[in-house]
Amino acid sequence: MKEFIILTGLVLLSTHGIGQVSEFLDNPDAEEVLDSSQTRDADIYLFSKSTDDGLSLRWAPSSPNVWLEGNTYGYSVDKMQLDSNNVEKFIPLGQGLYKAWPLDEWKSIVSEDSPYTAAAAMTIYGAEESTGGDSFTKGDQDLNNRFGFALLSADLDKNAATASGLSATDQKVEIGEYVIYRIYIKDELGNARSDTSFYLCQREEVVQETAPIISEIEELENVVNLSWDKYSGSTTFTGFYIERSDDNGSTYLRITERPVLDISTNLMEGDIISYADSLETNYQSYYYRLVAVDAFGDESLPSEAVIAMGRDKTGPEAPENFIVEEQNNGFQLSWEFDNALNDITGFNIYKSVETEDNYDLISQNLSPESRAFIDNDPDPIKTNYYYVTAIDTAGNESSSKINFGITTDNIPPQAPGNLRYSIDTMGQLLILWDAPRDNDIRGYRVYVSNAQDDEFASESGDYLKQTYFATNIELETLTEKIYYFVQAIDWSYNVSENSMTLEVVKPDILPPSQSIFVDYEVTEEGISFNWIPSISEDVKEIQLLKRELGQEWVSVNNFDQNTLTFLDKSVEEGVFYEYTLNTIDDAGNSTLSEKTLNLEALKSFFLKEIPTLEAKSEDEGIVLTIGYPEKENFTFTIYRGENEGLLSTLKILESGEEFVDKDIRKKVKYQYAVKANAMDGRDSKLSNIISIKK
Template sequence: MNKQLKYSYIIGVILFCFPILGIAQEPIGDQEPAVKVIGTVTKDAIMLRWAANTPLAWKRANQYGYIIERKTIAIGEEILKEPIVKKLTVTPLVPKPMMEWEDFVNKNDNAAIAAQAIYGESFDVELEDGGNDIMSIINQAKALEQRFSFTLFAADQDYEVAKYAGLAYVDTEVKPNERYLYRIYTAIPSEKMKVKFGGVYLGLNDYRPLPEPQDFVGIFGDKNVMLSWNFTLLKREYTNYIIERSEDNGKTFNALEDVPIANLSEREKESSDRMFYIDTLPQNNKEYQYRLKGISPFGQIGPSSTVVSGKGTKKLQHNPAIQEAKLLADNSTARITWEFPEEGLESIVSFELNRSDLIKEGYKVVVPNISKETRSIEFKNLNVINYFTITAVGADGTRRVSFPQMVQPVDDTPPNNPYGLTGIIDSTGVVTLNWQANTESDFLGYRVFRANLENEEFTQITFRPTPQNKIIDTVNIKTLNAKVYYKVQAFDKRYNPSGFSEILMLRKPDIIPPTKPVFKSFKADNGVIALQWITSSSIDAAKTLVYRKEKGSDTPWVLVAEKNIPENKYNDTTAKPTITYLYTLVTMDESGLESEPVTPLSISLPDNKTKPEIDKFLALVNREEKKITLSWKYGVNNVVEYLLYRAEEETKPTLYKVFKEQEKRFFDINLRVNTKYTYILQAVFDSGTKSPFKQIEVTY
């Protein structure tokens, strides 16, 4: 394999790709290492794509690999209390060995990019025309970032490349009535790097056919056509496009390029929502047809767009220009006045007046064969909105059109308020909204607004007024907001706005577990272990589950209580004295999702049976030897130690000495003359209980 990328295709990618990597991505150094995951559903499989989000995490994940874990969350309508967990990777997924890339690289440029980025000894991207010095500086400063960025770019262009790079997986062992939570995490040892796992929640019933590319248009010129389409509308669905051309009236279509077309000029700020492609036509005055297909990040090719057709023409040298489009006093007639250069009159035969309801399309000739000497004309029976253009018709049949001018009769009556707004949200966050259609003759379209809170300011989610009385939206269901709100407003062709529809509230599907409760206090006495906690702060939290097990045993956790929130106490009367128990808490929400368990408490119930007092406790003062001899006798079994407390004069007793159970005598030499001492003795048993205090007073 070559040590440097020298493919002409790759150089072309680099020329445009670096602005994307520098602007479209978030600053690489500011991100917390994590695995980012996306997924899609076919009719019989679930396809996954992922990547680490920082260069260093990506590099180490290439060495240690990725692990895919699947949890079966629901079967049919039932959410499982205990999800079925299956590890889909026997060994962590890593990029295929270098030798296995060889055949793939020879027939796939994206594979060459990824293989060189992963395994190349160096990664010097060469530019022509004196660009080498600049790229050399970039390569030396950001070699790892280049490898990381180029690998992700190549994987986005070709799903098979993503699989070779260890960044894709297809799960075919799925069932139509089940829903799965996929979790993908790295096998990087935690002492080397901590990388947050990523996940996606899908089921076969989430399958949706890929949509058609939107707003595909073409502008035909002299032996060329500029094709354009709105890529932002389907940015999540498609990363590449195929443009096909037909020269036989749509019987056969052929792709224009050997490789798919990618958007390599998107910027974070002031970016256009359109992609452009210029094709050279073999000849003028022949009709060519074009259509567009999208390619998803998973290598799936979507349906064709609407067909764009046209002919290349050699344009006239001069354009007419409308000087004035004036509404006359009757409010239904317009006078259009234009100019045309005298030197261009010999090349034209006439003018035409064109009218449309829209500024960019739909123009029809309303007055043909206007004398080329004429410069003004009146047009009656205006519509609500009128866009006029003047066309100069050339002697060779070619045409040049003026810029449009608008004429509007006075109209300040808004359309009726939209009503009957309804909607649903599916488990992936796709929202489908419907409402009753307006019937006004001058109706233009609707704007749709959304808010996360009913009382907050609504945000418009439509780019322009849409004529359909339905819309598809997507919301993030992995947030703390359980609801989303919508309202709709209608506009006529004069952009008179109606009032808003009634606000529609939709509840999001719940896939976020509740927060954990927190232990507040406990007490173990008189045969009862009393627990108290602070309940979960989640709005949809429903129950607190109390679990118990014996410390040190292999027995499973046992559910001992279910407390409906806001209850926050539980008294365990089944605990046995002298046995140490572990207690933990789990919150369950209204959807049956459970929080992580809290850190267990270790509690032992003391044996509160009354113990007899110590039989004898004596003190003997010996001033000559400067000591007090203490002795005692206690004829009770299971004593583990004795506690001796001492106080001087009127001070409070404090723990002075601790003796083993076989010790029965002590010499106190830490004394002061003419001081009164109080000694207190207490026995401690193996059950944790204690005997009553035995007290004596001694004057030294």
């Protein structure tokens, strides 16, 4: 018989009794030794738990065959105490041999209050099933069932564990001491095939086990579902009792006669256990808590209580005969509903332009008497889908069937216009067109032919959303031209007339396709642009060019093909500029944008302030001199006040920058200020006020 040494515990052997253990591991009787770095399943597993009396020990055979050997021969449990005296000797623990009680002795512990003792006795002494079918297969199944129930009964009942020969208590261990336990099947004749196992255990201070935790509650119709993690706490629990209180937690009644067990056998099933409590009535609050049972048959402290109740989850009858009819520019929705059979608070109307998803609530809590609703704002382009729900007093909704309405549209859109194109030497063709003014365009289709008078074929496939079409054409052909036209299709599938036919010439050498402005914005900060870059693959750079009217183009900046936006800050207010994009390929060929932008830099709200205003007293009066550097034609509004009084308009000077105020009285102190006025209605802010006395 091989002996496997399996050392387990809470501390490392290197810090406690390493000398004794090293000599022990050299035991010549051990044919194979496993250290803590190796993994090997044991034939007998042993668990320990520190108690006030010492160390409680529980062991379990790893298979039905080992269990049968244990029932036949019993389990020998020896101990070696690791202490300062360095005494290394195994001695029997207690009675030494632990074996299942004879059947007659079980009668003293079997009772209605202890069902697991009877179950344990039945697994050991009950008759095996072996009749009918494949007796060999049924025998294995029966043995597995008996083995499983035997271990479960020992887990849930201390008496069952003791009577099954699967538990013991070591009362001669001090707190902090380490003990090595040796456990094996006691077979004097050597017929047992199981291996000896060794376990290192330590007695610790007794710590109250952590209570389990109810992690989730679900309130359903006459049912409360409780869920919890089977590992919630410091111990792996075997079973759980459910307790319930109907007096706000003052007293609890255990509503599960037997513990709720974790019966999962597949690791993929997860660690969550659930229990459903069936209730007679809804809306009666109950307090729930868990009491867990560990492998030693000890119960934990109760979990924290949760409050739950059954709730009404049954919706009312659904509205019937739901109809959608076109009315004027909208849709009238109507339905049937029997109020006498349902207690409802009203109806909700939902709408979407998709069959199954993205429904919006468009009318809420229509009165229970309502049987119709008018949607005056349907989508004029897409199909409108609707359904109506009845809502009961608990907020449950029941939905009618989905129905739909389509606005009538038999008018085709206008044809796309202004077809144009650009093409590069690689045969990459970009066709652009102007969208029709219709606001219900679904998309476009492009048709192509090698000859203007031949049949055209669809080139674009599905609908195009954009007003351009990019393709690659073969240049090395006998035909020098290719022809295209475009159709527009609206959301009612009406098709426009064909656009003008676009003749595309296949050049031998072409510059790159153009880059196209798609957006711009004029602000006080400057003028910003967005563009679509050329689709040519050999583009080297894109130049943004500008010029004032009548001037030559100047470069604002150069960009690579990935740059799509730029803000030009180098503009003067009120000046008109023309902008274009110049696309240059790596061969030096260039293409200016077909469309330029003529834009005026934004003028500021106020004219520039008047920097200087001077006043001199002359014989003829007070001479005002206005210093204003701007070169445009401006008028000036002159304001005058007397003796620090309010200013009022004195004169609008139509030309020049000098004015003589002749209406002057002696010993009066005058104040003057001036505004500049432009022809476009803008003014400058009031200048500084100056004072002078004649």
